[in-house]
Amino acid sequence: MNDADRRLAAIAALQRQVFTRRQALHAGLTHQGIGRRLESGLFAAVGPHTLRFAGSTLDWRGRLQAGVLDLGAGALVSGRSAAALHGLDGFPEGPVELLVPTERRRAGTTGHVSSSPTIGPSDQCVVDGLPVTSGTRTVLELLGRVSPRELGNAIDSATRLGLTAPVVLERRLAELGRQGRQGVAAFDRVMQSAGVQSWLEREFLHLTAAAGIRRPSVQRVYRKDGRHVARVDFDYVPAPLVVEVGGRRGYLSADDRRRQERRRNELQLLGRTIYFFTTEDIVSDPGYVVATVRSALAVAA
Numbered sequence: 001m002n003d004a005d006r007r008l009a010a011i012a013a014l015q016r017q018v019f020t021r022r023q024a025l026h027a028g029l030t031h032q033g034i035g036r037r038l039e040s041g042l043f044a045a046v047g048p049h050t051l052r053f054a055g056s057t058l059d060w061r062g063r064l065q066a067g068v069l070d071l072g073a074g075a076l077v078s079g080r081s082a083a084a085l086h087g088l089d090g091f092p093e094g095p096v097e098l099l100v101p102t103e104r105r106r107a108g109t110t111g112h113v114s115s116s117p118t119i120g121p122s123d124q125c126v127v128d129g130l131p132v133t134s135g136t137r138t139v140l141e142l143l144g145r146v147s148p149r150e151l152g153n154a155i156d157s158a159t160r161l162g163l164t165a166p167v168v169l170e171r172r173l174a175e176l177g178r179q180g181r182q183g184v185a186a187f188d189r190v191m192q193s194a195g196v197q198s199w200l201e202r203e204f205l206h207l208t209a210a211a212g213i214r215r216p217s218v219q220r221v222y223r224k225d226g227r228h229v230a231r232v233d234f235d236y237v238p239a240p241l242v243v244e245v246g247g248r249r250g251y252l253s254a255d256d257r258r259r260q261e262r263r264r265n266e267l268q269l270l271g272r273t274i275y276f277f278t279t280e281d282i283v284s285d286p287g288y289v290v291a292t293v294r295s296a297l298a299v300a301a
Helices: 003-014 021-025 032-038 060-071 077-086 135-139 148-160 166-176 182-193 198-208 254-269 281-286 286-301
Strands: 043-044 050-053 097-101 112-114 124-127 131-133 218-225 229-235 241-246 273-278
Touching: 003 021, 003 050, 021 032, 021 050, 050 060, 060 097, 060 131, 077 097, 077 124, 077 131, 077 135, 077 198, 097 148, 131 135, 131 281, 135 148, 135 218, 148 166, 148 182, 148 198, 166 182, 198 229, 198 241, 198 281, 218 254, 229 254, 241 281, 254 273, 273 281, 273 286, 281 286
Parallel strands: 097 112, 241 273
Antiparallel strands: 043 050, 124 131, 218 229, 229 241
16 A cells, blocks of 8 residues: 555545545546556445445445535535434434535436535534535425425424424425425425424324314423423313323333422412323324323313
């Protein structure tokens, strides 16, 4: 390995084992030298403009890095890939999806590449060293590509993580243009239940709406004497009925249980009756959930 190869190895170490042909030239290799290394097996091609040392392996982020380097300036990790990098619910690592300005739409790489005439500064951020669409733009790039449930999960988790907000999503979509954009109708339906903070809360809303039960207030905050008492999942005002949903009935510790029960007691002192449904209730026994909520509203009437 000569000095040029060592310089390239140092560059690759900073770029998840990937480097470009241009970087190889700048490191001191010639086009012929690159070709010889490919023929000998020292280098292996990754994409149209990217290479790696044959002894290295690329993980998912390495493949994203290669895609961004292949596409050049302005390229962003987008779609499902960006959703996974942002940690949005229901989006595992694996896909390679990227976004480029329209003028670079003919650039190629492995994975799926989309283009847009409008990519502003607010649409971009950096996650784990990679240029990525912002939380807001990531959600909007999912329109027409994912199911309504996946879109709801993306909106819920991006909002919960502080990456966007329903009003911001609506405003940016209007700026980008709603007419002719795929997935807008599904987006509008999902946004009717915006404000929930988990897929389970959204499932509860879908379940009760399908049963003809009126929509509750979402994420209502209760205070007493200027002091925060609780934020509840669903509140059926003016009926004194609060519904909470969660993955488990148990508590992690005695302190957790004491806090939860004191919270429940304070809500009851404020005149609220609290019902709790688990994931199993909502997913496996929706009839029980619907019957309980309907009966509770009838009693409160």
